[in-house]
Amino acid sequence: QQQVKQSPQSLIVQKGGISIINCAYENTAFDYFPWYQQFPGKGPALLIAIRPDVSEKKEGRFTISFNKSAKQFSLHIMDSQPGDSATYFCAASKDNTDKLIFGTGTRLQVFP
């Protein structure tokens, strides 16, 4: 029940295309859903986050879509660029315990 399932494991997208990464969770107590971006040799960096009171949040080319009834959320990267090539992790947490439970990661490669 603590798991966050992430797919796909890897994704190859052409420059200018849309990258979509999906996550699903079981624990309905989760109420904070961030996405992290990690470049090789670096720590994960917070990209965008959403709470269940909204169904979508957009920041620049990055959008989180959230479906509370399906217990799913996804990251959409519009106009994908080679600089977006990185590993993306979804995560979830509940305020009273706070620790982030991470998905297994998606390695995104954007080719020119």
Place this chain on the structure above:
Amino acid sequence: DSGVTQTPKHLITATGQRVTLRCSPRSGDLSVYWYQQSLDQGLQFLIQYYNGEERAKGNILERFSAQQFPDLHSELNLSSLELGDSALYFCASSVVWGSEAFFGQGTRLTVV
């Protein structure tokens, strides 16, 4: 730069040895988390401290221990090291629980 500082960046040690990893959180952050990242396990939560007190525990081995000091920096102690302990160890911090967590650059531990 996330503002979270981890030292050392790299550590090579032999099996059976003990090492200490250090983390300085962002200024003003009271909560510190430790995560282990290995190729086959993804990002695994180890332990969380809030203002000097242990707040949550994850899949942390008994050979591992941590503490948070009055100045809020934290140390992760790993003892009786095994080859399987080789991984990236990340520290993250946040102001309080339920808020954004910022990750350091990590310590790459290699046990030989």
